[in-house]
Every structure is written in structure tokens, then in C-alpha cells.
Amino acid sequence: MNPLRILLLGAPGSGKGTQTSKLLKKFHQLKSLSSGDILRSQIKQESPIGIEAEKYIKNGSLVPDSIMVGIITHQLEQSKWLNKQSSWLLDGFPRTIHQATALHQVIKEKANFNLVVELDVDQNVILDRIEARWVHVPSGRVYSLDYNPPKVPFKDDITGEPLTKREDDTAEVFQKRLTKYNEEIGPLKDFYSKQGILQTVSGNTSDVIYPKLENLIVNRFS
Ligand code: AP5
Ligand code: MG
Numbered sequence: 001m002n003p004l005r006i007l008l009l010g011a012p013g014s015g016k017g018t019q020t021s022k023l024l025k026k027f028h029q030l031k032s033l034s035s036g037d038i039l040r041s042q043i044k045q046e047s048p049i050g051i052e053a054e055k056y057i058k059n060g061s062l063v064p065d066s067i068m069v070g071i072i073t074h075q076l077e078q079s080k081w082l083n084k085q086s087s088w089l090l091d092g093f094p095r096t097i098h099q100a101t102a103l104h105q106v107i108k109e110k111a112n113f114n115l116v117v118e119l120d121v122d123q124n125v126i127l128d129r130i131e132a133r134w135v136h137v138p139s140g141r142v143y144s145l146d147y148n149p150p151k152v153p154f155k156d157d158i159t160g161e162p163l164t165k166r167e168d169d170t171a172e173v174f175q176k177r178l179t180k181y182n183e184e185i186g187p188l189k190d191f192y193s194k195q196g197i198l199q200t201v202s203g204n205t206s207d208v209i210y211p212k213l214e215n216l217i218v219n220r221f222s
Helices: 016-026 035-045 048-057 065-078 097-111 123-130 171-194 206-221
Strands: 005-010 030-034 087-091 115-120 133-136 141-144 198-202
Touching: 005 016, 005 171, 016 030, 016 087, 016 141, 016 206, 030 035, 030 065, 035 048, 035 065, 035 087, 048 065, 065 097, 097 171, 115 171, 115 206, 123 171, 171 198, 198 206
Parallel strands: 005 087, 005 115, 030 087, 115 198
Antiparallel strands: 133 141
16 A cells, blocks of 8 residues: 555544544554644643643634644654655644645655545534534544444543543534634635645545545555
């Protein structure tokens, strides 16, 4: 299999985290980075970045580009992922055109994306899901009381630790996140479309989307 460097785009609640977990089980060479998971773990640790980021996250705004570009490029460099042999997936970054162009400067020569996939899910379906979402912050594992419930109610399957609700999953804040996504996504899609690497997979459940996503990867990279 050729190296995969994937970006997952999609509205809040479209299933980026859920699809990432499935892909990691199937493609063992793949590693992933979720900007939201990094920020939530910084908030939990009450680090300076976490304290700053929480102000934005809890009201559904985006964390400023300068902070995000710094965090993610530092992580990519530290993890030694910036070479043509590594396979990795980013979930949640870049999500503004400014972030995309800044990241492009860092990765374009060493390890540019070779596939950007937009998860296209009806936004009315998404709103219904969010009430049922519970998360395990230390690992980023995501559950749904309806769709993929934990084996023991409200406990993480692997560690047994308690699950929590995200503070940005209230109906009001979630609606703001969706609106923000709709404002930012156009230029981002244009940017990757011009590079010839953008694909869209549509469907209202992860069970419909996942096989399409897996096929896309297998067809292009094996
Ligand atoms: P982030 O954590 O990235 O949140 P998001 O993009 O809003 O996306 P979500 O994590 O809410 O959804 P998801 O697509 O991962 O869906 P999931 O798999 O959980 O960002 C949070 C905040 O951090 C941002 O608002 C911003 O403030 C800040 N931030 C992060 N990155 C940033 C950046 N680059 N720049 C600036 N600020 C940034 O699925 C959703 C639910 O649906 C789950 O419960 C799941 O179990 C369930 N589900 C999945 N599939 C199905 C199905 N088929 N049927 C029923 N339920 C399903
Ligand atoms: Mg997520």
C-alpha cells in the first residue's frame, strides 16, 4: 500500500472521529491527529493553551488560526510525520483557508496530502445525533447512546473510566458550530479541489459512508 496522507473534512457531528477509528482498524500503517481531541486534552490539563482555547470552544467559535497552526505544525514536526513514507490522517485541521495555506507551506515539499475527503451528511440528521453523544476525553473515543453505545453504560470500553458530555454539544452552541462550518468550508474545498485531491462521500449514516471511504482509499493506494 502506498503512503496515505488524508484530511477528513465534514460538519461537526458528521462522523470524522467515528470514521477515523474505523480507518485506523483497517489500515494499520495509518496514524491520526484530531485538533479537537488535542484541545480537549489541553483543557483538561488546564495548560495555558487549554485555558485560552476553552474561551472559544465553549461558545462555538473557532480557536484563532495563529494558535492552531502553531499547535498542529509543532505536533507534525515532533512526531516526525513529515516525510514521504509516513501515512497519517488529520481530523479537524485545517478548517479555515488561512490554516490550509499556512499548513501547505510546511508540508507541500515534504509530505503534502494525497487525499482530502469531505463527509457529506444531512445537517438535520446531525443535529439529532449530538444529544446522544458521549466521549472519553483522554483517548478521544466517541460513543452514541443509540448508534455505538458503550458496553457498560456511561463507561469507556477500554479503560472503564467515566464518559462525559462535551461542553460544546448543547443545542445552541452546536448550531453556532454548524453555521461557522458552513461559512468556512467553501474556500477550503476550492483550495483542495484545485490541487485535484478533493473527494466527497455522501450518506446519512456512517455505515453507508464507511464502505465508500474505504473503497476510495483501497482503489487509489493499493
Ligand atoms: P472538533 O472536536 O474537531 O469538533 P467538530 O469538527 O465540531 O466535529 P465533532 O467532533 O463534533 O464531530 P465528528 O465529525 O468528529 O463526529 P463524531 O464521529 O463524533 O472541534 C471542537 C472545537 O475545537 C471547534 O468547535 C473549535 O472551537 C475548536 N477547534 C478544533 N479544531 C480547530 C481548528 N482547526 N481551528 C479552530 N478551532 C478548532 O460523530 C458524532 C456523533 O454521531 C457520535 O456520537 C457518533 O457516535 C455518532 N454517529 C456517528 N456515526 C453515526 C451513525 N451512522 N448513526 C448514528 N450516530 C452516528
Ligand atoms: Mg470529532
